Amino acid sequence: MTVIRVPAPRRAADGLGRPLWVSVEGINGVGKTTAVRATAASLGSRCLRLDELTDQAADTLPGRVIAALSAEGDVCLRTGHPVVETLALLALKFREVERLTPELLDGVDVIVEDRGVDSVAVCQGAILHTEHRATPARAVANQILATARRWRSMPDATLLLTGDREVCTARFAARIGRTLPASALEVIAQTEQLYLELAAAEPDRFTLIDVTGHDRAETGKAVEDAVRAIVARREVDRAG
Numbered sequence: 001m002t003v004i005r006v007p008a009p010r011r012a013a014d015g016l017g018r019p020l021w022v023s024v025e026g027i028n029g030v031g032k033t034t035a036v037r038a039t040a041a042s043l044g045s046r047c048l049r050l051d052e053l054t055d056q057a058a059d060t061l062p063g064r065v066i067a068a069l070s071a072e073g074d075v076c077l078r079t080g081h082p083v084v085e086t087l088a089l090l091a092l093k094f095r096e097v098e099r100l101t102p103e104l105l106d107g108v109d110v111i112v113e114d115r116g117v118d119s120v121a122v123c124q125g126a127i128l129h130t131e132h133r134a135t136p137a138r139a140v141a142n143q144i145l146a147t148a149r150r151w152r153s154m155p156d157a158t159l160l161l162t163g164d165r166e167v168c169t170a171r172f173a174a175r176i177g178r179t180l181p182a183s184a185l186e187v188i189a190q191t192e193q194l195y196l197e198l199a200a201a202e203p204d205r206f207t208l209i210d211v212t213g214h215d216r217a218e219t220g221k222a223v224e225d226a227v228r229a230i231v232a233r234r235e236v237d238r239a240g
C-alpha cells in the first residue's frame with residue numbers, strides 16, 4: 001500500500017536554528033494576554049509575540065473571521081455551526097505558522113503565542129459537547145489536536161495558567177462589559193477540565209503555573225521566568 005504523506009505547511013527556519021515556540025493557555029480572564037505582553041516587552045526583539053486571534057485588527061483576515069464568528073453576540077464565538085467554526089479557527093492557527101517568514105524570524109529566539117491550538121481543542125471540544133451531548137468533549141479535543149498535528153508542529157512548550165475560576169470569569173465579564181450566561185460559564189468550566197486533562201496527558205510539553213492570588217506583575221513575572229527557563233534549557237541542550 002502506498003502511504004500518502006500530507007504536506008506540512010511552509011515553516012521558515014525549521015530545524016536546529018528555529019526559534020522555540022511557547023504557547024500560553026488558560027481559561028478566560030486568568031491573565032494570559034497581560035502576561036504575554038509583559039513577557040514579550042521584557043525579552044525585546046529576541047521574542048516574537050503572536051497575539052490572540054480575538055485581539056487582531058478588524059481589517060485583517062483573522063479579525064474578519066472572528067467578527068463573523070462573533071456576529072451572533074455569543075461570548076464563545078458560537079454561530080450555531082460548531083464544525084465550521086472549529087475548522088475556521090484551526091485554519092487561522094495554521095495560517096500563523098505559514099506567515100512566519102525568515103525575515104520575521106531574523107534574530108528571534110522564542111515565539112510566545114497567546115492561546116495556541118490547545119485553545120481551539122478545549123474551547124471547541126467543550127462547545128461541540130454542549131451541542132451534541134453524546135460526544136465527549138475530550139474526544140473532540142483529541143481529534144482537533146490530531147488534525148492539528150498533521151498540518152503543523154505543536155508548540156515546543158505550553159504554559160498553562162491556572163487560577164480561581166470565579167475570579168477569572170468575573171475579570172472576563174468585566175473586561176467585555178457583559179454578564180456571562182450560564183451556557184458560557186458551562187463552556188469555561190469544561191475548558192478548565194479539558195486543559196488539566198491535556199496537561200496530564202503531555203507532561204513534557206505542559207508546565208502548570210498557578211496564578212491564584214497573583215497580581216498582574218506577579219503573573220507576568222511567573223510567565224517571563226518560565227519562558228526564560230525554557231530558552232536557557234534549550235541553550236544547555238544545544239551546547240551538550
Ligand SMILES: Nc1ncnc2c1ncn2[C@@H]1O[C@H](COP(=O)(O)OP(=O)(O)OP(=O)(O)O)[C@@H](O)[C@H]1O
Pocket residue numbers: 026027028029030031032033034035052171172175214215216217219
Ligand atoms: N492578576 C490579575 N489581577 C487582577 N486583574 C488582572 C490580572 N491579570 C489580568 N487582569 C485583568 O483581567 C482582565 C483579563 O486579563 P487578560 O486579558 O490578561 O486575561 P486573558 O487570560 O488573556 O483573558 P481572555 O482569554 O478573555 O482574553 C484584564 O482587564 C486585565 O487587566
Ligand SMILES: Cc1cn([C@H]2C[C@H](O)[C@@H](COP(=O)(O)O)O2)c(=O)[nH]c1=O
Pocket residue numbers: 028052054055075076077078089115119120121123124127
Ligand atoms: C480559540 C477559541 C476561543 N473561543 C472562545 C473563548 C472565549 O470565550 C472567546 C474569546 O476568547 P478570548 O480569549 O476571551 O478573547 O472565544 C472559542 O469559542 N473557540 C476557540 O477555538
